[in-house]
Amino acid sequence: MNPSRVDPPADSEESTMSSSLVDQPVDSEDNNNNKSQTAPLLVEVTDDGSLQAQSQEKNETTSSSRQGQGSEWSPGALRQFPYSGILSLLGCISCIAATIAILKASDGQPTDDWSLSPTVYLALLTTALNRLAQVAFSEGVKIVWWRAAIRGTTVSHLHRYWASGDSTVSALRLGRGFNIVSLAKLAVTLIAIDQPLIQRASSVVAQHPENPVSVSAPIAPEIPYGYTASQFGRALNVADASMTVPMLAAFGAYNSKAAIIHNFTGCAGTCTGAVHAGGFTANCSTNSIAVDVLSLIPPVSGLQQSHTSMSPFNVSWNVDFNSTRRTADISFLAYFINKMSPETCTSTIMVQKQCRLQLATLEYPVQLQGETLTFTEAIDNLTVISLQPSAADVNLTVEEDGGLLYTGWTTVGFALAATSIFTSKATYNWIQGAIQLSLPDVLSNQFMNIESAVGPGCANWTDPTSYMLSAINEMAFRISLSASNAKFGNTSEPPQPQVLTMKQMRDINVFKSDFRYLIASTVLSFFFVLLITPTFYGWWLLGRNVSLNPIETAKAFDAELLQGPGSNAPQDELIRIVGMRKLKLGEIQLDYQGTAETKLKLVDPADAVGPRTGTLYA
Structure with missing residues (x-):
């Protein structure tokens, strides 16, 4: 042979x-x-x-x-459908839609209503969008590479597809070799600019919105009978009466100018509206008379003996103990010089004003802020909802309001308070030819018109009625608050809380969406996602699941060490069969026609030694 x-x-x-x-x-x-x-x-x-x-x-x-x-080559649109890639593209669209929804839903909403701010959700969504775009791109690159190999191409083209998918710099450096993968790679890289855009689409601003709210107001609509004073003597006079504890508390709070504290519920900011409470309505009559103050000065001959006085300002209070009605009325008489001529100190007008105060349910204009209540308008002349019936009118016994020994009074407590702080008497005294003005109390000092007092006996005073009525009604309002749990009218039950419709204004922080940034981010993101989509063209031409794993591509090039599995073996099967084979990039010697050649190859470690520095490999 x-x-x-x-x-x-x-x-x-x-x-x-x-x-x-x-x-x-x-x-x-x-x-x-x-x-x-x-x-x-x-x-x-x-x-x-x-x-x-x-x-x-x-x-x-x-x-x-x-x-x-071997492994069957099975192309087809459904068989080779790139689920992870297409679902990633759909996920990108979903993230864009969710971003739009969040910015629209949060616009104008209070920050307290969101446990996490919209910017947190936007950050998560944009991060997810970018990651999903990366996943879709990596799947698309595989399809482009293997589709080109099936169609027939050059090693150079396959390298360009791989290089474009591997590095943005490589994609930019391709020049005339710029391809669909290069474009998709730039899109995946530039899609990250949506983050700063979308973050600026949501901000926090302060607003002062107004809206109607229902407020529950526990407050008595009238003064409870026998609630403000107690009778300690048999005589029906103020001297035998004393303020009750609630009246003393209201009187002390008024004097100290303490804030009015309420326990209304339903107001989350600053609320304005009206509430019904007990108070007084005044029925006043006014009379003016001419008085020449200087004419009262005695003759010169009598200067040594004279001692004449008059009152230019006087306020006194009275209680009308009406045995028929039993609920006493209170009244005051005030007279004051009001029109003294500052030039001549003559033509003086003395105003006399008498007012009878009657219990009533009044409408108080109020403002709630936190637990503090204030009045938004003057409360001296309020709208009367209804007059409060007397004790006799509601069939109450004399023990409940009528002034028997050790029983209660409804109005006398206010009379005691008013007498204490509003009784006033200013006097002019002519002593030894001189005019002396005495102002022994706060009220006469408070309502004196200093600018008009240009000479002795020439002062004017203003009307104290509004001031006194406001004070009495404020104390009545405080009493109504404290009496929210006291028995109402002629019943044994407390009044039901009033349900008020108030205008609420809150200083709140709300989210403000800037839709300019949203539109810019949405357009750019959608555009970049569209640039990735063409890489999926032709997936139906593939006959198996493919990857750019170097083991799988080396198998396609018929690498010697990967012999064994079928030439169409998918990556998982290929790794299962040859995964345990040992290999090493090393130096081997080949004898070709008597000539030794030194090469570097991936071979069995037993057949090679490590690369040597300075060695030229064929």
């Missing part, structure tokens, strides 16, 4: 074992009739240089037996 000469392969990166096909000689007489008996031999050059031959017939049989063990 004469073996044929075996040449080494042209590419030195092929296996160290080469094969050539030789004909095995047969007897000459059978040469013509039994040509089918001639069996070619496959001669291999082994590592030691010897030749090893085997029958090609046997090899073909073995190859034929493996054809049923």
